[in-house]
Amino acid sequence: xxxxxxxxxxxxxxxxxxxxxxxxxxxxxxxxxxxxxxxxxxxxxxxxxxxxxxxxxxxxxxxxxxxxxxxxxxxxxxxxxxxxxxxxxxxxxxxxxxxxxxxxxxxxxxxxxxxxxxxxxxxxxxxxxxxxxxxxxxxxxxxxxxxxxxxxxxxxxxxxxxxxxxxxxxxxxxxxxxxxxxxxxxxxxxxxxxxxxxxxxxxxxxxxxxxxxxxxxxxxxxxxxxxxxxxxx
Amino acid sequence: xxxxxxxxxxxxxxxxxxxxxxxxxxxxxxxxxxxxxxxxxxxxxxxxxxxxxxxxxxxxxxxxxxxxxxxxxxxxxxxxxxxxxxxxxxxxxxxxxxxxxxxxxxxxxxxxxxxxxxxxxxxxxxxxxxxxxxxxxxxxxxxxxxxxxxxxxxxxxxxxxxxxxxxxxxxxxxxxxxxxxxxxxxxxxxxxxxxxxxxxxxxxxxxxxxxxxxxxxxxxxxxxxxxxxxxxxxxxxxxxxxxxxxxxxxxxxxxxxxxxxxxxxxxxxxxxxxxxxxxxxxxxxxxxxxxxxxxxxxxxxxxxxxxxxxxxxxxxxxxxxxxxxxxxxxxxxxxxxxxxxxxxxxxxxxxxxxxxxxxxxxxxxxxxxxxxxxxxxxxxxxxxxxxxxxxxxxxxxxxxxxxxxxxxxxxxxxxxxxxxxxxx
Numbered sequence: 001x002x003x004x005x006x007x008x009x010x011x012x013x014x015x016x017x018x019x020x021x022x023x024x025x026x027x028x029x030x031x032x033x034x035x036x037x038x039x040x041x042x043x044x045x046x047x048x049x050x051x052x053x054x055x056x057x058x059x060x061x062x063x064x065x066x067x068x069x070x071x072x073x074x075x076x077x078x079x080x081x082x083x084x085x086x087x088x089x090x091x092x093x094x095x096x097x098x099x100x101x102x103x104x105x106x107x108x109x110x111x112x113x114x115x116x117x118x119x120x121x122x123x124x125x126x127x128x129x130x131x132x133x134x135x136x137x138x139x140x141x142x143x144x145x146x147x148x149x150x151x152x153x154x155x156x157x158x159x160x161x162x163x164x165x166x167x168x169x170x171x172x173x174x175x176x177x178x179x180x181x182x183x184x185x186x187x188x189x190x191x192x193x194x195x196x197x198x199x200x201x202x203x204x205x206x207x208x209x210x211x212x213x214x215x216x217x218x219x220x221x222x223x224x225x226x227x228x229x230x231x232x233x
Numbered sequence: 234x235x236x237x238x239x240x241x242x243x244x245x246x247x248x249x250x251x252x253x254x255x256x257x258x259x260x261x262x263x264x265x266x267x268x269x270x271x272x273x274x275x276x277x278x279x280x281x282x283x284x285x286x287x288x289x290x291x292x293x294x295x296x297x298x299x300x301x302x303x304x305x306x307x308x309x310x311x312x313x314x315x316x317x318x319x320x321x322x323x324x325x326x327x328x329x330x331x332x333x334x335x336x337x338x339x340x341x342x343x344x345x346x347x348x349x350x351x352x353x354x355x356x357x358x359x360x361x362x363x364x365x366x367x368x369x370x371x372x373x374x375x376x377x378x379x380x381x382x383x384x385x386x387x388x389x390x391x392x393x394x395x396x397x398x399x400x401x402x403x404x405x406x407x408x409x410x411x412x413x414x415x416x417x418x419x420x421x422x423x424x425x426x427x428x429x430x431x432x433x434x435x436x437x438x439x440x441x442x443x444x445x446x447x448x449x450x451x452x453x454x455x456x457x458x459x460x461x462x463x464x465x466x467x468x469x470x471x472x473x474x475x476x477x478x479x480x481x482x483x484x485x486x487x488x489x490x491x492x493x494x495x496x497x498x499x500x501x502x503x504x505x506x507x508x509x510x511x512x513x514x515x516x517x518x519x520x521x522x523x524x525x526x527x528x529x530x531x532x533x534x535x536x537x538x539x540x541x542x543x544x545x546x547x548x549x550x551x552x553x554x555x556x557x558x559x560x561x562x563x564x565x566x567x568x569x570x571x572x573x574x575x576x577x578x579x580x581x582x583x584x585x586x587x588x589x590x591x592x593x594x595x596x597x598x599x600x601x602x603x604x605x606x607x608x609x610x611x612x613x614x615x616x617x618x619x620x621x622x623x624x625x626x627x628x629x630x631x632x633x634x635x636x637x638x639x640x641x642x643x644x645x646x647x648x649x650x651x652x653x654x655x656x657x
Contacts, residue, residue, distance in 0.1 A: 066564060066651040086569050094566025105561045105654070109249040121238045122566035130238075166565070 019072035050225035098167030157188035261587030264536025269595025277615035288433030345417030360452030378425035541637035560653030580638020588630025
């Protein structure tokens with residue numbers, strides 16, 4: 001039986017080995033991601049940069065198990081996760097990965113507390129434990145007392161803070177962020193980046209796709225993609 | 234996902250578009266309402282029919298004299314007598330030949346008016362023998378009451394026993410026992426009060442509770458065999474208007490009824506009798522109920538098919554509209570089966586709400602139908618909502634939700650998470 005990386009800090013959190021994604025479009029083979037080798041250690045802040053259509057989102061979706069690779073290996077927390085069945089894939093997404101989207105993707109008919117609780121529902125937490133954890137997370141991100149608000153009643157920055165709180169609901173070791181400041185003004189974007197910096201300082205592994213070169217300064221590991229080819233700087 | 238969380242998630246989703254959700258259930262509401270109302274009215278009708286049949290006595294065979302369209306016998310150039318119906322000869326034959334018969338009770342309609350003061354009433358006066366009380370399933374009401382006895386007939390006493398409704402009409406709140414009733418031009422002393430608990434009818438015709446009963450011999454001595462003059466020069470003679478033949482047990486009824494019919498066909502040259510067999514009517518009522526059930530089931534199936542298709546449409550539209558939500562949930566850890574359960578539960582909740590509303594509407598509709606049918610009179614339809622019909626209605630609602638919700642829910646579960654997330 002494999003030892004989970006959580007018990008072995010020296011073991012890489014993520015290992016990509018010749019991971020590749022291709023698809024057919026109009027009879028043409030598209031290399032969305034060319035064979036990529038990459039190692040990401042626990043507690044790293046990774047920025048993924050590159051021009052539009054270069055394959056950044058493909059890489060992030062592969063990390064998030066929202067897409068199956070065409071070939072290659074993806075080990076997360078010491079376990080090969082690229083060929084799991086749906087239940088196992090969902091379990092990995094639920095417990096090991098937190099996701100933050102550019103457009104927040106909050107469910108508008110739920111309160112922000114309920115939104116934060118969604119991942120915990122799928123982890124099987126009791127209602128009481130879920131709500132307590134949800135409140136703690138919202139408090140942590142300056143949203144105390146707004147538990148009953150709907151996403152439509154919040155500003156963009158507040159929505160993104162709710163989304164970050166949601167990504168931390170099941171305390172996953174890795175947070176994937178897809179252009180998390182893309183829909184925010186500069187000042188709010190800075191605030192959000194400070195939150196990610198804080199999470200990184202607390203030991204979380206952050207993998208962030210961004211267009212903004214200013215955010216390179218937060219990174220401890222930088223990946224650049226051009227035409228589906230990922231290179232580490 | 235835990236059941237409570239699933240329930241709350243489903244509730245939150247449905248209340249998001251409350252009006253649309255309620256409109257989506259309309260087909261189910263109307264379908265279930267129709268089913269519940271029709272079942273209630275059908276059940277009421279069935280119970281009423283069975284009560285009527287049972288009040289005749291399931292072990293009885295009732296012969297009834299029927300005036301034929303032909304058979305007027307001219308006695309002279311100036312007078313006619315029409316003789317028809319059950320005769321003393323028939324009674325004697327049944328008494329002498331039929332083995333499985335316990336009681337034979339002849340009843341004669343005396344065809345005389347009963348007066349309340351100077352006014353005639355619609356109360357029926359009949360003459361019979363003491364076993365009448367037993368075969369008609371009637372009972373005495375007052376402790377001081379007695380029914381007719383063989384002695385009454387022997388001494389030709391002008392006594393009578395009065396049905397409870399007739400007593401109320403004749404005497405109001407006064408004690409009827411010991412008072413007199415004028416029948417024709419003869420005064421009869423009331424010696425007893427009786428009632429038919431099931432509201433039965435004599436030979437399926439006269440309301441027993443609205444009847445006055447006198448000894449057969451007394452009536453014969455007073456008015457003889459020719460019971461009614463029908464006009465100038467025309468009279469009719471009927472020995473007995475009804476003959477109750479009570480079998481020893483229910484199993485003997487079909488055979489006894491068959492032999493009676495054979496005998497009557499041979500003995501009567503004209504169609505001047507009718508044979509009523511409550512037991513056969515009961516069997517027939519059961520058969521009718523089966524047909525009714527088939528018809529009801531067909532109507533329910535069509536209503537629910539239409540309602541179910543409506544639900545499926547709404548669910549498909551819901552899923553299209555909430556594709557992004559499905560993507561988000563999948564990205565946050567929902568399994569395919571979580572999505573499947575969520576949408577299936579929504580569909581079942583929708584149809585269950587529809588079923589509950591429909592059941593309520595059905596109960597209301599059947600009560601309204603009963604009320605309207607009884608406006609201005611005490612007869613009308615009776616609606617009986619049985620707990621079984623409500624359970625069936627709700628079970629069918631849930632089954633409809635599952636049947637028509639499975640495809641949309643399965644479709645939702647099969648959505649690719651990434652495609653769903655990118656859905657605008």
